[in-house]
Amino acid sequence: MNSFQRFTNVPARDAKALRGALFIGFRNRIREKNGRLFFSYEGCSFTDLYGAHIRIQTRTVNMHGKSSSEDIIAIKAKVEAIPGAMRRMGWGVAGELMERWIHSPAWVLPIDWKKEQPLDLSVSHLDQQIVRMGWAMSNPRVRVAMNKLRVNMINGPARKLLHDRLDEGTWGGSHRIEFGNQRNSALQLDRTCQSNFEPLGGDMDTMDDVYGGLGKATLKAALIGHASRDVRTGKIALQVTHAGFYIRDTYDFNDFQYLGTWTTNGVLSKTAMLMNTALDGMVSRWKGEPIGNLFNHDFDTYRRLTGFGGDFVLYSDVHWEPMNLLLALS
Incomplete structure (x- = not known):
């Protein structure tokens, strides 16, 4: 044949x-x-x-x-020849991500997982180790996206999202609570403290390790600190101590x-x-x-013929930057 x-x-x-x-x-x-x-x-x-x-x-x-x-x-x-070819080009992270897909049992990512985070995400369908923010920030496109996100992470929609997260949170009779901490993973921050995001990647990008590994991904920002609620008015304020930046993506071929x-x-x-x-x-x-x-x-x-090829959701680690900012969220 x-x-x-x-x-x-x-x-x-x-x-x-x-x-x-x-x-x-x-x-x-x-x-x-x-x-x-x-x-x-x-x-x-x-x-x-x-x-x-x-x-x-x-x-x-x-x-x-x-x-x-x-x-x-x-x-x-x-x-299976592609990861080796990627490494010969210097695309180490892209090669590692593809090898993870090749060596995982066959599994197809549900289409709605590309945007919405499932609450019951299995560890077998999650990677939080391969993509590191130190590697990502060495790329000029990522640095440009981070600068845009620094501007927008406290804009109107971001404040509305933070207010809704705190308004629906558990205060337990207290008027001051901790809102996230630096021990939280990107996955945990995404569900609790994320404020805004910036699209990352495009078809016209330079072909490099970020292009080969992530393609089109999402750079996100999370704000942590201490929240307080006025006893009389119920208005919420957030004293921000740190901003965390991380990447979320789905690795699939669907x-x-x-x-x-x-x-x-x-x-x-x-x-x-x-x-x-x-x-x-x-x-x-x-x-x-x-x-x-x-x-x-x-x-x-490949997936149909071999029984291998598992899609997954990926999160990077978190890059933290100190802040000292009081946000009125009501």
Whole structure:
């Protein structure tokens, strides 16, 4: 069985992923018509990709619709080569995150977990060790996001959220209570003291360890200190002593997404991927043995065929900064 299919046999969902990722920022596009894919570049007329000899590795099945042992070996080799390629590029955290996914029992993250935190999150579906804020803050994009969050962590919506958290809290007859502490994990802060967030990551970002490991994640801020409630008016104030910054993300492969063109030494640059796709003449210039084009559904195939590949929610540790600020929350 030949594991390579001409690009005209690629599902339209992959064409959509390519439009949104591979060619972003370039004047070109892929479109589907009558079950075939067509490519346009720099104003040229549409050319049938079949004639361009552009290829993508796909899984094949036997005549009974079942995967053969060759299919399992092929997808294992493809997916399990990626963490090593990441490390050769210096993407240590990205490689560790993918290895955690590969070595975990098969499990698919519920779609609503991407935004809402389940109260019964199992430790087997949670990672709080791999991503560290010291590593993240060495990246300029993370530092820019943190500066934005410092400004917005006490804005109007943030104060409203903090008020609601305290108003619904247990005061136990007291008029002064502790509101979080530095011993709390990011997961604990997320449920009790988080005030605001800043989106992190985008398709146009530099391809680096943060890009490969987190993609699009969420940087969050939590404020801790002591809260007081006026005996007569019931108004709540929060004396903030520290601000904690942390990252929350979900590690999954459940959407339609193109993940790049890979070799054993790493991923091709966006420009190289474009040239390789358009001209099919870059293979001789690749550094390392080709692994091929990678899509989210390759990981879904890996999970179905091997019984491994467990999605998970990840939290970083907490970066603390001292503050001395009195917030009137009513």
